[in-house]
């Protein structure tokens with residue numbers, strides 16, 4: 001088969017360590033399944049600020065654009081937290097989403113058996129929880145006009161939240177498609193009793209719904225959703241929502257599974273193009289010590305195989321290998337009950353490679 | 357002492373039933389403590405739409421304005437859910453907040469011992485949770501300009517989020533005051549890595565913080581806060597945030613206590629003026645059957661005594677009476693383990709009255 005190009009962004013903190021293990025997995029899937037990949041590394045985030053004076057260098061964007069998909073470790077850290085806006089890793093993150101047109105963020109929130117006790121929720125409440133948050137990623141209040149001005153009561157700040165029909169349609173349609181391949185349930189989250197953008201959102205959902213008669217649609221207000229995620233997490237299948245609400249709810253959903261350190265994510269653009277990254281951050285406190293858990297990054301690679309390349313065999317093989325290694329009792333320190341038996345980042349990577 | 361005027365708004369659903377019990381409590385505190393109250397009833401919400409053609413009639417506003425405080429049951433119900441915007445109960449709610457200048461919403465989230473098993477969180481995680489969300493209530497994206505327009509990619513909707521320094525200062529200052537009377541911890545929640553209004557918010561918090569050296573301040577990003585509420589609820593004392601984030605986080609916080617049906621709230625304006633209401637809604641499904649739990653409304657009245665009138669003795673007596681009745685094992689059906697032993701709304705009210 002043709003050679004697929006993957007842009008690899010290690011990033012900051014534990015990013016390089018976890019990405020290195022995913023690259024081992026990439027290599028072994030080439031050997032086992034006969035696929036061919038070409039990787040190109042690029043600087044992004046804090047390290048790019050340090051080395052290039054900007055979180056998102058132009059040649060990084062070019063490497064990403066000429067690739068079929070992007071694998072990202074993690075970005076950010078206290079070192080850059082007090083930088084001016086243009087010199088902050090987050091600015092790079094928002095910039096890359098916009099520049100690559102990554103309008104849809106997919107965040108599966110599942111419970112790993114070995115981690116179900118790590119959740120602060122009661123096991124009987126968590127039982128069967130397996131949901132996916134589909135978050136709009138390039139619109140809304142994140143990207144609307146922002147300004148400061150002098151008002152009647154002192155200085156004031158303004159953020160603008162804008163959505164057009166096209167932006168809502170493409171993400172809602174994608175969410176319906178995903179729900180159709182899962183349990184046929186879609187919760188559309190908005191604040192239609194207050195926001196005009198939410199009323200537009202709801203109109204679009206209602207307009208598209210008849211095209212997917214097999215999918216059951218529920219409109220949930222964002223405040224109520226924050227509650228229902230706690231009360232009945234397993235009743236959700238796919239949740240679709242706008243950028244800001246998605247930021248909050250996807251993190252809440254991930255945390256309640258107790259498995260946040262193992263969750264993968266995909267940010268999708270047009271035509272199967274995607275950027276894949278673990279949900280966990282750069283964890284600067286444990287960076288460089290071989291303590292990081294590479295599983296979320298490896299599962300992000302599996303997601304890339306499935307969603308961008310359609311290599312379902314390789315995706316399933318990686319997921320099965322991860323499950324097998326966990327079933328055999330191997331744990332990195334973040335998920336080990338007995339920390340003295342914890343294995344290192346590279347040991348975990350090697351075991352997964354061996355299992356594939 | 358002088359006669360205090362209270363505007364009483366029963367509202368919709370179970371509102372009239374729970375408010376009636378709070379009025380009994382009002383009466384007995386007059387007798388026991390020698391305070392004098394004058395109540396005036398007003399129409400608001402769905403019932404006002406039905407009877408007056410608007411959710412917030414002008415004379416309701418006048419009754420509220422000429423009172424020292426407002427007691428509100430609950431508003432809304434499916435009957436009005438598909439009405440046009442101007443004829444919806446929520447529109448009345450937003451209108452009354454703005455008209456009465458209720459800029460600060462206080463939502464204590466505590467765990468009632470008898471309800472701690474009702475939470476979906478593990479008891480050991482919940483242990484010691486006692487927090488207060490201070491939500492800005494008359495600014496932000498709720499009240500900024502809203503519009504529809506024709507854009508390049510079809511129709512688009514716009515919401516505007518605006519905050520000025522004065523609006524942020526008054527709520528932040530109030531939150532510091534409250535934290536100073538509690539455990540001296542304040543978490544200010546924003547999205548300063550994305551929003552201009554959040555950057556203004558954070559600047560104001562940092563400017564005011566030195567005036568309250570005894571209060572420890574933490575800035576928490578809203579997505580992270582949604583997670584930390586789940587992971588370490590008991591570590592929070594006071595959380596202060598803007599309108600939209602406060603809507604989401606106060607509901608999440610209330611739900612995780614498992615005690616949402618028993619929680620009171622206060623919406624405060626200038627000079628101790630306040631509107632007090634239970635956190636639970638109008639529950640139209642159980643309305644008129646004597647099943648509603650009046651405790652949250654009665655505790656809202658206690659909050660009124662404390663915050664608007666400074667009648668700490670009466671406030672404490674009501675809270676103690678509620679605790680005593682619960683300790684004695686009395687339960688309305690919403691909180692009864694054995695539903696067959698549940699008592700009615702009026703029985704619960706009578707028991708609390710007797711205990712005062």
Ligand SMILES: CC(C)[C@H](C(=O)O)[C@@H](O)C(=O)O
Pocket residue numbers: 090093094247549550579
């Ligand atoms: C870092 C921040 C800008 C970003 C966001 O809010 O989108 C992050 O929270 C995320 O969810 O990826």
Ligand SMILES: CC(C)[C@H](C(=O)O)[C@@H](O)C(=O)O
Pocket residue numbers: 193194223446449450603
């Ligand atoms: C009904 C709605 C407009 C309201 C709000 O969002 O403020 C409600 O959710 C609340 O929190 O009181």
